[in-house]
Amino acid sequence: MKGSELQLVWVLVAVIILTFIVPFTVLKYTPTFSGGFAFFSLVPVATIIYIAIYVAKSWKELLK
């Protein structure tokens, strides 16, 4: 596994930890859309943007 792919693994670990901590610490106490709904909507948006950038950079040669 190359360095850029290791980065993917670390991001995966970070996202999983985030989605396992925030619900039990913050979202239990925020009964609003700007709480849980916004958090769970923004995480995939950020992930899609990250992957689009990752693929464009790491697979550059193969996408020509």
Next chain:
Amino acid sequence: MSPVWIYLAIAIWFAFGLIISWQARKRLGKGIVEYFLANRRIGSIIGAFTLSATVYSAFMMIGLVGLVYSSGIGAFGFEIVFLVASLLLLALFIPRFWIAGKKYGYVTPAELLGDRYENRAISVIVAIIFIITLIPYTAVQLMGAGFLTETLSGGGIPYWLGSLILPIIALVYAWWAGMRSVAWTDALQGIIMLIGSLALLGFIWVVFFPEGMFSTIAASSPEKLKFTWGFNMWLGLCLPWIFFMLLIPQVSQRFFILRDVRSIRGMIIGFGIFGLIYTVLVSIFGLAAVNIVPGLEKADSAMPALLSLVPAALALTIAISIFAASVSTINSIVLSLSSIAGRDIYRVLSPKISEDRELFWGKLLIPVMFLIAWGVAQLKLGMISILSTMSSGALLSILPALLGAFFWKRGTAAAVISSSIPSVIVTGWFYMAGLKPLGLWPPVWGLIISTVIYIVVSYLTKPPEKASEFVDYTNNWQANARAMTE
């Protein structure tokens, strides 16, 4: 609603699909790779749609809406954890599956594991695990269709008939033109799924929430916006779904069908966008239903109850979009199991079999499989979401074998066999008996057992010769893909 209207809508929708399927059939060439993998020539857009429509099934509009209805925002979060973990894992694994498929000619994920571990029994065992776990998963799709048609027609279309119509449609799409037909019709189903959901959102917003949807729900049902799930439930439901895309064969088989690296990129990004839009919409429906149809005894009936309050034409459109989600999943299961039965069971038992015979035997199992799934669907077991999770939970037993295949040269065939079988048995047993030792859900125990056994036995036995070559080749997929195109 009169059953006649429902039959008519299904007939029109089926006719559109049939036209697309017919076009695919005209291009159907000979051979197993052509039939089951569309000759590995699927591009970005169709690839993204077929993956999305295969993954997102009736579970979403029936099961997830029900789960959000009963347990609030936690259900939305659980589906989002699945989406983000899947996206990151897809970027890591699709290229590896894809390059391995091109190099070694794999047609099924079970074949990949059997070849990598140089043990044909592994192909058979994994194939059997796939077949056993996909029965409840298929039953879930049929249950969704049965509940929906029965409710919409006011009992005019009985549950047993509603749950029988969709598999027949799925069989037609899959049977006569293979993967190309399934992938193309999946694109149609995916578009219908999005259009139907957006139309419902618009109607609900305007008619039921003139003061604003989010503020109304926040004021009237704030408890549904709080995260109320316990940690063990969160872990028990999320864990199998994090790895769902890698483990379920009708999904991982799609990693073999892509034309090039651009198509891989298109599939991943397209799936992410589709998944995000669809998950958000479906979760909003669950929250809206809390306000619109409060106090339902069965959470899974939230969507049918919602549809009973919208105009007939819109209800029919949504119903067809749910049928589309169901059929696009069922036909992929059909095709995948067909290839698995022929390739990983019959071919292993009769190595000199011709491709035509392999195809024949693979197809033969399909009606049998459907009859069993339909029989299970008639039992109307539990909540749909729990049944789905049970399937993916049992599949976790082969996760160590799959990760080891790509990343650990030390992993051995004996380790795969000795870890996966007890793990599946324990997971299934715990689910059936309702056991949660130490509060942990069955998939967690299944994964712990399979991981420990896989590692220990791998260290005690000799790795296959192919392990090193396979791991190196797939890890250097970029260089090998470049060499392939030059």
